[in-house]
Amino acid sequence: MSIASPPGSPNARVLIFYGSAAPGEESPVVNAGIEAIERIGLSGPARERFRVEATDDASVFTDAKRLGRYNAIVFLTGGGDVLDPAQEAGLEAYMEAGGGFVGIHDAARAEPYSDWFTGLIGARPASSSPKTVQRATVEVGDRQNPATKNLPLEWKRFDQWFNWVENPSGTVHTVARVRESTYQPGASANGWDHPISWCRDYDGGRSFYTGMGGTVSSYDETEFREHLRGALLWTARLVQADCKATIASHYKAERLTPPNQPGQNDQIGEPHGLVTAPDGRVFYIGRGGADASSRWSPTGTTRTSARARGRSTSTTRRPGRSPWRES
Numbered sequence: 659m660s661i662a663s664p665p666g667s668p669n670a671r672v673l674i675f676y677g678s679a680a681p682g683e684e685s686p687v688v689n690a691g692i693e694a695i696e697r698i699g700l701s702g703p704a705r706e707r708f709r710v711e712a713t714d715d716a717s718v719f720t721d722a723k724r725l726g727r728y729n730a731i732v733f734l735t736g737g738g739d740v741l742d743p744a745q746e747a748g749l750e751a752y753m754e755a756g757g758g759f760v761g762i763h764d765a766a767r768a769e770p771y772s773d774w775f776t777g778l779i780g781a782r783p784a785s786s787s788p789k790t791v792q793r794a795t796v797e798v799g800d801r802q803n804p805a806t807k808n809l810p811l812e813w814k815r816f817d818q819w820f821n822w823v824e825n826p827s828g829t830v831h832t833v834a835r836v837r838e839s840t841y842q843p844g845a846s847a848n849g850w851d852h853p854i855s856w857c858r859d860y861d862g863g864r865s866f867y868t869g870m871g872g873t874v875s876s877y878d879e880t881e882f883r884e885h886l887r888g889a890l891l892w893t894a895r896l897v898q899a900d901c902k903a904t905i906a907s908h909y910k911a912e913r914l915t916p917p918n919q920p921g922q923n924d925q926i927g928e929p930h931g932l933v934t935a936p937d938g939r940v941f942y943i944g945r946g947g948a949d950a951s952s953r954w955s956p957t958g959t960t961r962t963s964a965r966a967r968g969r970s971t972s973t974t975r976r977p978g979r980s981p982w983r984e985s
Contacts, residue, residue: 659722659748664756666729670708670894672699673728677714679738684714685764687874691734694877698887706896716741719748729894730758730864737767750774753863758893760886761867766820778860780830780867781853783820784846791818791873794841796854800833804897805855805866805888809834809881818872819854821846828906830856836869855885857892857901864893864901 674695676688685691692712699708708729718724719741725748741749746769753759761779769775776782796813798806819836825848826832832853843852855868866889876882891897902908931943 659720659751661722661726661751661755661757664729664895665726665752666757666894667727670729670896671727672708672710672730672732672890672894673718673725674710674712674732674734675714675716675718675740676712676734677716677740678736679740679768685734685736687763687871687877688734690874690877691732691762691871694883695732695886695890698883698890702887706891708890708894708896716745719745719752722748722751725752726755728757729896730760730890732760732762732890733765733768734762735768736764737770739770740768746772746775750861753778753861753865755862757863758895759860759863759865760889760893761865762886763818763820763869763872766867766869774861778865780856780858780865781822781824781826783869784823786844786846787821788819788842788844791816792841794819795837796870797835797837798833799835800831800903803833803857803888803899803901804891805857805868805885805899806833807888808884813881814840815870815876815879815882816873817870817876819843820869821848822853825851826853826856827851828904830858830867831901831904832856834868855889857889857899858905859901864895866893866901 672695674692676684676692678684692710696710699710701707711728731749731752759778766779766781766783770782793814793816796809796815798809798811798813800806813834819841821843830853832855834853834855836852836854838847838849838852854870855866857864857866859865868885868889870876870882870885888897888899892899892901930945933941935941
């Protein structure tokens, strides 16, 4: 199926898909979610507004002309197989064309046998996740992302909190985590690093998922609607965001000093502080470093350290600059 790239238009449209795996299994949050997203689409400056259409008819995913009208697609579904193979292939084609996707809460349980859809969502809920609604603290980590920049650093709210079969950290850009010490996560807890909302570029398009939104009352919350608004604006290409940060494959580790010799702290000691200066120098402070020295390698890397009261401070310089010394 061929879809014009990118899908949608400057007069943005968002499709809400709320199909269920079987008749009568519609997610209980569907009506509240549709109403909230419609309100979001009518709010804000004119350039950030969008039209909303909602359907439970999965045949839309095999209609290239219709699918190509939407800047973003929201999955407000329950679990189970909500798409047949041809319909999932249509969603894949939409993403490959540069489309946007927002998954909300139970969308992570949809298409359970699809590896591609698992990648689109980012993670799958553990079957032993808590079933009750609990009050917890959400830690907002990305203060620049449109989905979180206007939220409090510590966001206390009620919801149903999923645990993840595999922690998505490192494969997605996490914008918010839930603090497990503030509720009862159960036996399948993920620990201190428990992502709850994240984004990533996926298969040519933009994907955003939030594990929140599992209760009807969520959609009455001003801050949760603000969270959804930012996700929708980014996936619909109405605003920009960096969803590549904190994804491990985008970085390369490079050693700046030789390793310590066996049983010694003769190179870097035990660093416990690191900062980058405006001119590119990297400073660290640690315990047990070598005596004051300055080293220059053929690649142009300088390492300088100074012992002071059992601690060492060291720096590295970018290649191409002359050796120097800190005291």
